[in-house]
Amino acid sequence: MANFDLNDSSVVCIIGSGAGGGTLGNELAQKGIKVVVLEAGGRHEIPDFINNEWDSFAQLAWSDMRTTSGSWRVAHDFPNLPAWIVKAVGGSTVHWAGASLRFQEHEFKVRSTYGGINGANLADWPITLAEMEPWYAKAEFKMGTTGTNGIARLPGNNNYKVLAAGAKKLGYKEVHTGNMSINSEPRDERGSCQQIGFCFQGCKSGAKWSTLYTEIPKGEATGNLEVRPGAMAITIEHDAKGAVTGVVYADATGTM
């Protein structure tokens, strides 16, 4: 496993090890580029995950005190409760549900489709579905998204059966369990879903795609990728022209 010097300027520095950072880190490492990924949180592997909502929240959530404002319910009821996003290696890919839907054509053109909203800066995306399609395809293949690449969909649970029966009665023709980046059959050295019910607390079977146990170990195996847990980026430094010269981070002890 790589371990780069703090002053090694040949190394690409990525902040965050989630869906974006973890994937990019692996892609660069596969191409022979040296990468360090700074991750603010700790590293909790599959056996460390806890099938207990509150204990898992304490283990994985972004525990720094949250500040809230405005009139929404959370600001009123739990203004300082940490947000249930993950501060750990893998980021929110540890916590996510695995739902992996493509935008539809009109969703790239929200303003054109639905019209502007006074006082809001609603805009169309500057990219199109056609431009994104090859990347969607790449992501679905990597993540093993059900309903794509010939991968069978997950079986429906009791909740699904009720919803599906209702949907069919309403006349819906296409009813299924969705495009999920959760293995319905063993794939990519990971097993299939055991219907554990604690997807958000970290998937104990590893069936759900997370950079923690897919992209990151693959990148690390090349010797080009170092993931540095407990490294919280504080400042991105740059020169007069705006070119980045370094990243200041606090390690687990708070040392900059």
Place this chain on the structure above:
Amino acid sequence: MRDLEKRTQFSRRGFLRTTAAAVPAAAAVAAGMSVSATSAWAQAAKNLKPHTMATLAKVARDIYPHDRLGDVYYMTAVGGYDSADAPIRDLIEQGIAALDATSMAQHGTVYLEVNWEDDRVAMLRGMQDGAFFKKLRGDLVVSLYNQQPVWAKFGYEGSSADKGGYLHRGFNDLDWLSES
């Protein structure tokens, strides 16, 4: 389809063993007593007044009312305040005192002795934006609902990975829909 037992399960031997070694809260429920300031549980408080403890338990039930839950769960939920930091204990004592003052003015008796739930809830609504109520409401989400025996009462089974998940334990065993 799998059916979950939500009633508390006691064998006679288990019941005797439990009550013999029980904390006062469990004994109180087993003996069918309601929460009062003179109960052993309330009297065992070291820092808060017994009357405050008993009222807290009542307030907890009024905020999150579940008829199927025995007093013991509400007592456990508020029990921690007795050993909380001094500023929190002050907030609690002052909150209960304010509640009783309102109760005396409106009903001529302390909160604990007001018999109608609607009357008690109306008093809580009157203080719902204050620090005392917000503290209680927020804390109880965890201190009440994160008690494992409470989960069983609601049919929630807790951890499942250690049992192999629900793949072979009924995740899709619904049998009352003809087409699904």
